[in-house]
Amino acid sequence: MSGLVDTVQAWPIWGIGGPAWAALAALLVVVLQHGGTAGIHAAMGRDGMIDHRRAEAVGALRGTVALAALMGPVFAAWTVDALSSPERMDAYVRANEVLIAIYGPVTVVALLSFVLARTMPWQVRSNLNSAVLGTLELLRPWIAAAGVAAAAAATRDPGVAALGAAAVVTGLLVGPLTRRWWYARPVRLADLGVAPEAGRP
């Protein structure tokens, strides 16, 4: 038992400092937000309801589950490599700083737009939805790839580049996978509610 405790205590992650922890936490938020929103987008346009919070909640859950399943192996590989030595951990800390410098502002813009879209008049909401959120959604793969390319360039580390590329590829698969989840079965009339005759008093 004490051997295990000693091993955990020897992990270089405990010495990375507050800013590096903050970058790691922020990156985790960005990744989880990606999974959740990818799942919500996949759920759109399948239930026909005007109140589709339930579909969105299910979508967010599916997106998060798909994210965990797809990125789990990448996270495990990152853990093994990063915890293997202080030098490896330093490389990932540097990569995280670069990633958050690129993904952070984009995520803040997306979240701000989302909050504004919920609180502003419909004309502003419509413009934010189309011009900001729609554009960011379209650019999502390119932004993700740009972050990893920048991190790889900053660290000049093949391991960081390989794991980063794997993370982007698996992360971008969350959307298509959850879409397939929703679209695997076609929507039929019965899914949309009770037949008019049956519902009439």
Place this chain on the structure above:
Amino acid sequence: MRTAAATGPLEVLDVLWDCALPSGERIPVRRDDARGLLAERGQHRGARLVDALPAREDGTLDQDAVDQTLLAVHLELARLSEFVHVPQAMAHSLAPIIARLRDRAGGTIRVVDVGCGLGFDTRVVAASGALGADVEFVGLDLNALLVDAADRLARAESIDVRFLHGDALDPCLAIEDPDRTLMISSGLLHHLGRDALPAFFARHAELGVAGFAHFDPSPGFWTDVGAWTLHRTRMREPISRHDGAVSMRRALPSRDLLAVAREGAGDAFDLACDEVPRLYPQPDRIVRPVVGHPR
């Protein structure tokens, strides 16, 4: 298929489904006929989408598959409408007309959504109560499947909208008191086509309805960019994406829309259809109305 005689590009949904008039009874569509209509217009991608649909031994399209396609595309369209806030734009355009009707006399005002599809816009406006408690809503569509679906969805959320099976070009079954009836639609005008629009607007004048607000895409560079972005990011069905792009090519510019409305309705209404600026994007007006105010 009712639009098969129209010139210009067709949407895939236009050729998958047909019905007899005035009964509205569904007519089976041959897959070769449907794909031929698209292929002869050079729409080979659309033709391939039709090819991908299953057909029966007699060559007609499998109706269950067509129904599933119709539902899937209309469900995505509803979500797109929500994304660009078409229901709110509708309420915004109707509010001043309704206020004038209220000033003239009391009583219930009816809003009839012609070619309502799943009735999403009408359900949103009705559920919001934005137009007042004295306004009732009726949806009208020639496709019985969509009327059935709209009815189920309204019941599922206890929204007080009635949906009827009928022709947008002859909506009299939805009209009881024309003086207190407003006609609305979203994305219907480009389906009808330029040639049919004067008769469509003339019917409003003949029926003597109090006014109308028909929403359709405003064609132009920024609309094309916006529509492409939204269809890429918000729509999954290949037919949705195809038809979304085609609908932008079929929509009429504001001045043309105003001209056909004037040709049909004459002096019965004060007409307005604002030009959308072309120099900068204005997503909230990607779909804009031609409005007929009561004189």
